[in-house]
Structures are given as structure tokens and as C-alpha cells.
Amino acid sequence: MPDILRIPPAPESPASFPARVRMRDGVRLAADVYLPGAPDEADATPGDTVLIRLPYDKSGVYCFIPQIAEYFARHGYRVVAQDVRGKFRSEGDALLFVNEVDDGHDTLEWIAQQPWSNGNVAMWGDSYYGYTQWAAAASGHPALKAIAPRVTGTGLGEPVRPDPATRTRRIEWGVTYMYPLTQFFENDALHWEPDWERRDFAAQAEEFMAEVGRRGLSYDQWYPHPVLLPRFPGGSPFAGRSVPTLHTIGWWDNCAPLSWADVAAIAAHPNWDAHHHLRIESIDHESFRLLEADEDRVPERSEQQILDLLPRTLDPAIAFFDVFVRGNGTAADLPKVVWSLAGTDELRTEPSWPPAGVRSVALRATSDGGLTARPGAAPEPATTLEWTHDPADLVPSSAPDAFSFLLARPDESPIGDRDDVLRFDAAAATADVDLAGPVSARVRVASDGPVMDCFVRLLDVAPDGTALRIARGQLQLRDATEPGVLEIDLGQLGYRLRTGHRLRVHVSSSDYPEFLPQPGTGADPWTWGETRPNRQQLVVGGADGLSLTLTVLEGDLP
Known part of the structure; x- marks a missing residue:
């Protein structure tokens, strides 16, 4: 058995005062309250509040909530940082997701009744404490005036459930x-x-x-017998009262597919879509940037590095809250979409996503390992390519920690040299090409095993041969001895492919340990057990050959 490191709650910040908030069932949740001004001269007059509900210790070093709270307080906001039910100083059971709607509502109700509150509350936070914002919004409490969820999604976390109506499922x-x-x-x-x-x-x-x-x-x-407990009383998190939202997504966030699923769901709910503001940054889940300075690309940020991180992390939310919570200005003063063109230091604004003027370009894989755009040209004859998925020799994940991909910023070119990875290369770009919008792949695959996982990665290959992953998608085919066509979503891109760089596609059947691998027998990967190598097939050329569809804003793909 490996060593277990137990991390108890850290000391509560001297800049705050503690509170215990009673929920409707009598459970008390621990909170720290920060008021503007020095602790001995705090401004306790009624004002606007920022609520942060998280499971990672409201007082701990990992999420540096005390520094975040003090930054909000310096901008005149009262701040309540709360351990969610069952975590650290809070009472109750540590049960993921299902209590956050009611607990969010009851916490908002408590804030609205405090003498230092004027009844207007915003929420902020990343990951699970982004999810708690969606949950509180779904409660319909009128005190919640705006939320700013980052790198998260309403579908965060739960295991993939099989859909008997389809042969495909997420990995x-x-x-x-x-x-x-x-x-x-x-x-x-x-x-x-x-x-x-x-x-x-x-x-x-x-x-x-x-x-x-x-x-x-x-x-x-x-596990092993799933009990499906409802997260949102209305079924959809967007079924009820809408809340103005500043929604931040990272181009390299491993949770970005969940964020983009929420963007699509919001687009189908006009009351939410009307004041949904999108911010897309060149960050991963832990807020490391693509163009991070070398001295800041470190696993443990110093106190000064944390303080330096706060303005770019919090200022957009403060500007948003100033409009929707404080009423300073109007929604028209805020762009609907702010996005980073990755590979540059440029931030752009748009009225919608993707930007106006984009066009779809299809790239087709060829049997000699090429990737070509030739619009209007007939595809080459269909050819079947094969490789072996060996559970004893899995394709390795490129980054040690998927949540901090840009900390490692790995070179994925060596992965393409493996016999169990298919590689396809486009010609080098003769001028810069700006990609902005969805990316997808269409593949026809089969296996001699009952279940086949198909991973598709899009890479930017520099003239020196190093390869940066810029998009990815994966999908599982069940009953895979019968060939099937997979439509694989690779997410969204906002990226500049530089002159002399080329696009590359990797196709494989594993990405371990970021994703659970197939044992080759159809058994549950979490249980493992007996294994068997599988022979995998993919078609190039013909009507169903591997193709990639990208969205181009400027320039021409070769």
C-alpha cells in the first residue's frame, strides 16, 4: 500500500472571522468572512459579497483563498469562503455534487441576512468551486446576481455511464x-x-x-453498483432563473469539454444566453499559461508569484461584478466574447463564438501518412491501416499531470514514433494561419476485440521537430468487431499556426494513465483482470477515410 498523506485544515486566516452556517437539515458549514479594511478596522456596513464554496480548504495553501479574498476585499467586496459539506471544518457527509444546490441556496440566504450584507451576492471559483456556482444558480435564490465559473462544467466528475442505445461512449x-x-x-x-x-x-x-x-x-x-443521485432538481441546471455569467474556459484545460458542453446547452436557453459572457484563455486547469515565463513555470508557486497571478485571474470577474452586482455600467459595456489567440499575446473580442468570417476546411489522411486539404479533389482509394493495442505496453500520457499540462508543455513528437500510433503530417504552412472554432474528426474503425478506444490528437510541429498538442478528442466503440464510423469532437481552437510549422495527427488506442485503458477483453478497465492484445483497424481514403475538419479565420492550410 502506498504512503497516505493526510492534509487537515490549515489555520484560519487572521484577516477573516469564522462563522458556522446552518443548513436546512441542521448541518453547519464552516466559513471565513472577510470584510474590507484592516481586521481591527473592518468595514461592517452593508455591501456586496463574493461567495466562494470549495472542497479544498477555505484556509489552505492549494487554492490560496485567503489571498483571493483579500484581493476582492481591497476592491470593496465582502467575501465568504466556505468549506462545502463534509470537507475540512464543515459538518456532514463528504458526498460529491448532490448537496450543492440546497447548500448553496441556504448559504445565500444566510449571507442576505447578515448586517454586513446588502443582499447582493456574486460567486467566483475554479473547478469544483466553479461547479458550486452552477449549483447555487440552479437553486433560484434571488440574492445571487452574477457568477464567474472558471475551468469547470455542470457535468463535472461522475463516471461515464453506458448508453445501451448507442455503440459509442466517452472514455x-x-x-x-x-x-x-x-x-x-x-x-x-x-x-x-x-x-x-x-x-x-x-x-x-x-x-x-x-x-x-x-x-x-x-x-x-x-462503484461497483452506481446509484444515480440527481444533482439539479429541475433536471437541467439551466431550467430555471438565469444568472449573468462570466464563463472562463482554458484552451488546454482537460475539463474544457465539459465547459463547451455547457456553452452549447446555454445557447439553447435564451434567458441564459442573453447574458452569458465567454472568456477563453491560453491556460490549463491550474492556470499555467502557454507563454508562461520560465521562472513562473514551477510546480509550487511562491507567495509573490501567487500575488502576481491575482490581477489577471480576478480583474475580469471584478469588472463583471461591478456591472451586474453594483450596477456600475450596463451589459453593453462588456464584450460577449473575449478570447486569446494562442501562440500570441493577443486578446480579441467578438459578439459571438466562433468569430464572424470563419470557414470550415477538411483535411484528409492518406495511406502514405499525409494530411492534405485539396478541396474538390477525389479521395484516394480506401486503404485499411492496422496497429496492435497491447495492454502490457500502453501509449503513455504526455504530461505527468493532466491538470497542469502547460507546466510540463510536453513535446509529443516521440509518441508518434511508436508502432501503435498512426501519424499523419500536413505540409508546412507558407504563411501564418489563424484557427478559431470547432475541430472534429471522422474515422472508420474496427477491432478484433469487443471494445475499441480511439484517441485523436492534433499537434503543431515546429521546424525543429518538436510537437505541441493543440486539440484532442477520444471516443469508444463497443461491439467493435463490427466496423463503425466515429464522429469525434476535438473541442475548440483559438490558435496561430506559424509560418514553417505543420499540423500533425496522432491516432492511438490508449493514453495512460490520463484515461483508463482497455484490457482487450471487454472487461471493466477499473477492475482489470485478464488481458489480451487487440488488432485495430482504421480506414484512410474512400468515403469514410480519416478526415479532420478545422475552422479557419485567416490564412490557408496547405
């Missing part, structure tokens, strides 16, 4: 079942890693729970 993240065994197991955070070489993850989970002497409520809710 499971490796971290999915680990989250309720680490961050959401009990009040404290328990940090440990399975032995990724063993791959009998379910057995290792049982060993872990035996070691700590208790079972995990959230884990047992999910």
Missing part, C-alpha cells in the same frame, strides 16, 4: 474514481497514488479503504 478519465478516494473521502484530504503498473485499481481502492479503516460514501455511490 473514462483515470482520475474519476480516484477523486472520491482522495479529495472527497472524508473531511481531510488524503493524498495517495495507486501503483499504476498493477492496474488492478478496484483492488487497490479496497486496500486503501482497509488501511484507513472506513469506506468512502462517494466511492461506494459510484
Whole structure:
């Protein structure tokens, strides 16, 4: 059994005062309250409040909430930072997701009744504490005037459920079942890693729970017999009262597919879409930037680096809250879309996404490993390419931590040299090409095994041969002995392909340990067990050959 690092709550910030907020069922949730001014001269007159509800310790170093709260307070906001139910100093069970609507509502109600509150509340936060904003908004509480969720989604976290009506399904993240065994197991955070070489993850989970002497409520809710508890009383998080939203997505955030799914859902709800503002940055989940200075690309940020990070992280939200919470200006003063053209330092504004004037360009793979745009040209005859998926020799994930991809900013060119990765290269660009909008792939695949995972990665290859992943998608085909056509969403791009650079596509059947790998027998990857190599097939050429559709704003793909 690996070592278990237990992280209890950190001391509460001296810049705040503690509070215990009673929920409707009597459970008390711990909060820190920050008021503008020095602690001994705090401004307790009624004012606007920012609420942050998170499971990662409201007082801890990981999310540096005390520094964030003090930054908001310096801008005149009262701040309430709260441990969600069952975490750190809060009472109750550590049960993922399902209590956040009601607990968010009850916390908003408590804030509205405090003498230092004027009844107007905004919410801010990343990841799970972005999710708690969507949940609080779904409660319909009238005190919530604006939210600013970052790198998150309303569908965050739960395991992939099979859909018997289709042969395709999403591929499971490796971290999915680990989250309720680490961050959401009990009040404290328990940090440990399975032995990724063993791959009998379910057995290792049982060993872990035996070691700590208790079972995990959230884990047992999910595995092995899932109990589906509703997250949102209205079914959809966007079924009820809408809230002005500043929605931040990272081009390299591994949770970005969840964010983009929410963008699509919001577009179908006019009351939400009317005041949905999108901000797309060249960041990953941990807010590392593509063009990060070398001295700031470090796993543990210093106190000064954290303070330097605050303005670019919080100022957009403050400007948004000033309009929708304080009434300083109107919605027309704020752009609907602010986006980073990755590969440059440029921020652009648009009335909608994708930008006006874009066009779709299809690239077709060829049997000799090419990738070409030839519009109007007939495809070459269909050819079937093959490779072996060997559960004993999986394609490795490129970054040590998928949540901080840009910390490593890995060169993925060596992965394309493997025998179990198909590689397709376009010609070098003769001028800069700006890509802005959706990317998708269409593939016809089959396997001699019952389940086939198909990963498609789009890379920017520099003249020196190094390759940066700029888009990706993956999808699973069940009953894979019968060929199937997969429409794979690779997400969205806002990226400048420089002169002399080329696009490359990698196709593989594993990406481990970021995604759980197939044992080759159709068995549950979390359980593992017996394994068997599979022979995989992909078609190039013909009507169903591998093609990639990109959205081009400026320039021409070769």
C-alpha cells in the first residue's frame, strides 16, 4: 500500500472571522468572512459579497483563498469562503455534487441576512468551486446576481455511464474514481497514488479503504453498483432563473469539454444566453499559461508569484461584478466574447463564438501518412491501416499531470514514433494561419476485440521537430468487431499556426494513465483482470477515410 498523506485544515486566516452556517437539515458549514479594511478596522456596513464554496480548504495553501479574498476585499467586496459539506471544518457527509444546490441556496440566504450584507451576492471559483456556482444558480435564490465559473462544467466528475442505445461512449478519465478516494473521502484530504503498473485499481481502492479503516460514501455511490443521485432538481441546471455569467474556459484545460458542453446547452436557453459572457484563455486547469515565463513555470508557486497571478485571474470577474452586482455600467459595456489567440499575446473580442468570417476546411489522411486539404479533389482509394493495442505496453500520457499540462508543455513528437500510433503530417504552412472554432474528426474503425478506444490528437510541429498538442478528442466503440464510423469532437481552437510549422495527427488506442485503458477483453478497465492484445483497424481514403475538419479565420492550410 502506498504512503497516505493526510492534509487537515490549515489555520484560519487572521484577516477573516469564522462563522458556522446552518443548513436546512441542521448541518453547519464552516466559513471565513472577510470584510474590507484592516481586521481591527473592518468595514461592517452593508455591501456586496463574493461567495466562494470549495472542497479544498477555505484556509489552505492549494487554492490560496485567503489571498483571493483579500484581493476582492481591497476592491470593496465582502467575501465568504466556505468549506462545502463534509470537507475540512464543515459538518456532514463528504458526498460529491448532490448537496450543492440546497447548500448553496441556504448559504445565500444566510449571507442576505447578515448586517454586513446588502443582499447582493456574486460567486467566483475554479473547478469544483466553479461547479458550486452552477449549483447555487440552479437553486433560484434571488440574492445571487452574477457568477464567474472558471475551468469547470455542470457535468463535472461522475463516471461515464453506458448508453445501451448507442455503440459509442466517452472514455473514462483515470482520475474519476480516484477523486472520491482522495479529495472527497472524508473531511481531510488524503493524498495517495495507486501503483499504476498493477492496474488492478478496484483492488487497490479496497486496500486503501482497509488501511484507513472506513469506506468512502462517494466511492461506494459510484462503484461497483452506481446509484444515480440527481444533482439539479429541475433536471437541467439551466431550467430555471438565469444568472449573468462570466464563463472562463482554458484552451488546454482537460475539463474544457465539459465547459463547451455547457456553452452549447446555454445557447439553447435564451434567458441564459442573453447574458452569458465567454472568456477563453491560453491556460490549463491550474492556470499555467502557454507563454508562461520560465521562472513562473514551477510546480509550487511562491507567495509573490501567487500575488502576481491575482490581477489577471480576478480583474475580469471584478469588472463583471461591478456591472451586474453594483450596477456600475450596463451589459453593453462588456464584450460577449473575449478570447486569446494562442501562440500570441493577443486578446480579441467578438459578439459571438466562433468569430464572424470563419470557414470550415477538411483535411484528409492518406495511406502514405499525409494530411492534405485539396478541396474538390477525389479521395484516394480506401486503404485499411492496422496497429496492435497491447495492454502490457500502453501509449503513455504526455504530461505527468493532466491538470497542469502547460507546466510540463510536453513535446509529443516521440509518441508518434511508436508502432501503435498512426501519424499523419500536413505540409508546412507558407504563411501564418489563424484557427478559431470547432475541430472534429471522422474515422472508420474496427477491432478484433469487443471494445475499441480511439484517441485523436492534433499537434503543431515546429521546424525543429518538436510537437505541441493543440486539440484532442477520444471516443469508444463497443461491439467493435463490427466496423463503425466515429464522429469525434476535438473541442475548440483559438490558435496561430506559424509560418514553417505543420499540423500533425496522432491516432492511438490508449493514453495512460490520463484515461483508463482497455484490457482487450471487454472487461471493466477499473477492475482489470485478464488481458489480451487487440488488432485495430482504421480506414484512410474512400468515403469514410480519416478526415479532420478545422475552422479557419485567416490564412490557408496547405
